[in-house]
Amino acid sequence: MFSLFKSFKQKIFPSFLGVDIGTTSIKAVEVKQGNQLPQVVNYGFLQSSGSLLRANNVLQTSSLKLFTEGATELLKMIVKKMKPSTNEAVASLPVFAVFMSVFEFPEMSESDLEKSITFQARQYIPLPISEVAIDWMKVGERQDEKGLKYQQVLLISVPQELIKKYQAIFKGAGLNLRLLEIESLSLTRSLIGGDQTPTIIVDIGSRSTSISFIEKGQLKFNVQSDYAGSTLTQALASSLSINILRAEELKKEHGILSVGANYELSTIMLPLLDAIISEVKKAQFNYQSQFFAPHQTERIILSGGGANLAGIEKYFEKEFNFTVVKAAPFLRFEYPPLIEPLVNELNPVMSVALGLTLKEFT
Numbered sequence: 001m002f003s004l005f006k007s008f009k010q011k012i013f014p015s016f017l018g019v020d021i022g023t024t025s026i027k028a029v030e031v032k033q034g035n036q037l038p039q040v041v042n043y044g045f046l047q048s049s050g051s052l053l054r055a056n057n058v059l060q061t062s063s064l065k066l067f068t069e070g071a072t073e074l075l076k077m078i079v080k081k082m083k084p085s086t087n088e089a090v091a092s093l094p095v096f097a098v099f100m101s102v103f104e105f106p107e108m109s110e111s112d113l114e115k116s117i118t119f120q121a122r123q124y125i126p127l128p129i130s131e132v133a134i135d136w137m138k139v140g141e142r143q144d145e146k147g148l149k150y151q152q153v154l155l156i157s158v159p160q161e162l163i164k165k166y167q168a169i170f171k172g173a174g175l176n177l178r179l180l181e182i183e184s185l186s187l188t189r190s191l192i193g194g195d196q197t198p199t200i201i202v203d204i205g206s207r208s209t210s211i212s213f214i215e216k217g218q219l220k221f222n223v224q225s226d227y228a229g230s231t232l233t234q235a236l237a238s239s240l241s242i243n244i245l246r247a248e249e250l251k252k253e254h255g256i257l258s259v260g261a262n263y264e265l266s267t268i269m270l271p272l273l274d275a276i277i278s279e280v281k282k283a284q285f286n287y288q289s290q291f292f293a294p295h296q297t298e299r300i301i302l303s304g305g306g307a308n309l310a311g312i313e314k315y316f317e318k319e320f321n322f323t324v325v326k327a328a329p330f331l332r333f334e335y336p337p338l339i340e341p342l343v344n345e346l347n348p349v350m351s352v353a354l355g356l357t358l359k360e361f362t
Contacts, residue, residue: 017029019089026046026074027043029350029353033361039334040339072173088178090357092180100222103153105151138154139152183210185219197298200280203304204228204306213287227275251269255311256270256311284297308349330354
């Protein structure tokens, strides 16, 4: 996505690694061209167990800190286990690590648009322009009641310091980092493709939830919330006075479908799930206000590890007047029959990593 990496697209390789470095885990997938669709060759998923025991034991935080040594060691472990046939990698950047906003400009030439975007960047980006990598893409257009046309541009900037840290991590793991892309764009590619359905993607990670609004197959708006999967786990551990690891096991085993002796699990988690839903509704209001959204949302796609919480789809559907489904990016890939029993659980977890590789095969 970013200008710094565009030149890398000139080379074509038989396979790629898509790497998603989250706040507490790393997901990687190797993909090559299959008979009809891109083919998943193998994958790896590794979570830092210390992240559950200690809140500050994470790979990166919303304060833009990326812990290079820990991330490098985990990535090395994944590469050693996967034994990929390539060292060419593409990686994602979390929403909280970048500045991203959509601006409207009257119709103008490309050169004038470039100048206007540069001016807006200097006004709104919270760091000196010399310290960030900037890129932008057109995401839509509209016409007002007077017939005047406006183009909508998504502006993205990433601290150069963060880019250098990613380069160091991948070099330390023996990989060649070819491209960086914000995870929302990767999710849009793997979960939406060319689908025109107005959609909200709710990506529930361990430490943050990303809420993306997609229209006509384009990412239009994105916000981030600190309510996430670990919030539910911490609530269980505190309320039941149990070890955090045991709380995580109970959450995965029962979800919010608990009945009988385990009914209390649901009552503890539901208020926090309501908080995530409230964040989605607030973001929906802001999106419609900012973009004069002509089309009402018709679908929510749940991704991230939190999407595997049993019962979450039906609970979301009670709060919204449209379909709620779990992410299914593997539908866009060929893959070995051996992993078929795992695909339902892997789908939401590997959505970003799979979306990264699709960029190289489209």
